Amino acid sequence: MESSERQLRAQMRFFHDLVRKLAAQGDPYAKVLSAPDNPYPAYEEIRARGRIYRSPLGTWVTTDHELANQVLRDRRFGVRKADGEKVPEFMNFDNSMLGLDPPHHTRLRRMTMPTLNPRIVERWRGRAEKICHRLIDDIMAKGDRFDLMTAFAHHLPTAVIGDLVGIPEEDREHFHHLSREIVPLLDGVVTYEKARSVDAAIAGMTELFTRIVEQRRVEPREDMISRMLPLVDEGSLSMDELLPLCMFLPLAGTETTVNLIGNGILALLRHPEQWRMVAENPDLAESVVNETLRHDPPVQTYRRIAHEPVELGGVVLPADGELAIVAAGANRDPQVFPDPARFDITRVSRNDTLAFSAGIHYCLGAPLARFEAEVAYRTLISRMPGLRQAGPVRRRGSFIIRGLREFPLSAT
Template sequence: MEGRAVQLRSAARFTTKLYAGRARAIVDAHVRRNEFARLSAVGDGDPYPIYDRIRAAGPFVTTPTGHLATADHAICKEVLRDRRFGVEPEGAPRPEPAFDRSLLTRNPPDHTRLRRLVAPALSARRLADFTVMLEETVGRLLDDAGRTGSFDVMPALAEPLPVAVINRLLGIPDEDGAVLAAYGETLGGAAAGFRSPRHARDVMVAARAMVRLFEEVIERRRADPGDDLISSLLAAEGEGDTELRAVELVPMCRMLLIAGFETTVNLLGNAVNALLDHPDQWAALVANPALAGAVVQESLRFDSPVQRTGRISFDDTEIAGQPIRRGQWVNVLIGGANRDPQVFDEPNTFDLARTDLFDHLAFSSGIHRCVGRPIAELEGSVALRMLAERMPGLHRAGPARMRAMPLVRGPLSVPVAVG
């Protein structure tokens, strides 16, 4: 009985804190008119006018909690590359494996060690191993989708493609991969916080179930190694300065699954959405499918899947005349930086012919630049090229429906018709 009472008190505290925070956010956005709070409250709306106002206000704006935010491209790039900033406070305790985000939340030297272990399997040199598989998978998905004459891009193409790639990369059987992807989607949906006590419970259940399933997959690979990344990581397991700790293996796999899924799903969804909004650019791709790589880069700039990240200052410092305290966070607004008119000509125009495509920060920058960038770009290029080749008459069959922000931006649904 006493244990039940403790659970109820804990649930009551959590619920009170959750809804009190939500109430403060409403006040900050609509009463105090804090632009950063408005960005957090934009939901499925258009964030880009808010980024413009944040940029116009100066190099930085102050968040309701006393931290900083910037949408200035040059400053964002400087913060991302500056070793005076990190992704977690110095000496921060390691979270439990179910919520550990591996190298995404590690500063050097742990970040350096973990990245060196996983980078070779995700390098550009390994891309040839995936190209045939990608083309076969995309072809099958488009064949299935095109049979009815209309389909939704997200469940038909954007979601199953990265699942197939992650399964191949990690050596996960398809049936386990489908379950892990469902868990990953639940966890990815909590990136901006919990929506309700029920949502928090669902996320915790999914997180722990994912750990158990990965542990089972890892044990099978331990007994029967293959040519997959999990087997490679197991071979690097140990306690030395260059080795992978046993406790780090599940978080590494979890990070690769969630990061690889979220980024690529929303890259593909945002790219198709932008192309359908700009028929002249779709026509250009149909006329020359080799432009698929340019579509990927311009989509990443124009509507970044990851809209923001954060860095914490290790020391008292200053950037662009702004004092930054030790322990103060800087919110790097990637989505806003990628439409900075000081860097991109006509930044609100989706243009495959622009010459500044590769200046975007969609994959971050510096030592934390996305380790899976080459394979994500390849997935996007193959899928968009084959979509243009096989379905040149593609057009909308209904309005797109966007997911709620603020951290990740992409469609929940993009209904299309083939001809």
């Protein structure tokens, strides 16, 4: 056991040292993996290498919108290697949809869709508005200054997704604590120590949801767990599949919304003329969502594995060849989005961003994240029109999830 732990530590240390070395030598993809506060210059360096290029790390990389969109919709690519190994390395999504390819992914996605159907999700708008107002009331009662992420952004999606999935009110603080421990799994920057912490948190989350599932057997409600338990009883869904769904759907959905809220408010405060536009016309909040998803999306990069040799952009990826799709770079492709580095909520474009992926892995929670962020922008701007940044932001240090750890604000 000690030998395997030493080996894993050595592998992780070697990988991180190699990334630092190649970044210093100018490899733009290694620069991205180093998780700089501003990765967008590195994305442009990648674009300058051509539609697709191979990093010395062995990964093919693209920021080309057309190629990225094509690969995300191409069934010849998936999230696992032919031998079943999941990617990225050091991640363990077990049986959740995040780590599965068809046919298992298709089956689980079909079972989950009723909970996240846009029509059902929209019913929660009033609940989200009440939560936003309550959070702002609490903030204003405590004083002028607050941290957007810890006082507001984290609480809204946790409450909404808790209702949707079926996490009891009394368990949500514990769920939030465990989620914080599992987040490095999504960040993709994992040390040995973090990997062990993630394993412990997953064990805790499994215990938590095992108990919640048993509660829902006795007292079913209008939530995902209650809706899916009959599928377990009839044998079309196993408990080993249900528990990861309970864990990772709320985690992924919460993280996307948290960072969409933070990134959008930061962009608006850096463009005060656009903040004023939303204050005068709250219906523009939806446009803020769209432009934030394009300009500074919460999820920056996806990875796909070729299931067979595939010709792409003039090169042939071999079977099991790994491709990094830099969605945040594709969302700034000048061939698709004019003046792409400019944040502009009045932008009119018929082209889709890749902020929620595309194809069979398109984010089921996209409608939920969109309306939560829209409600958050509307409420914050209407209740706190004089909101301003009150100190430097601190980013989370991830090349996958783009977000803020700290975002100090003042209401006046």
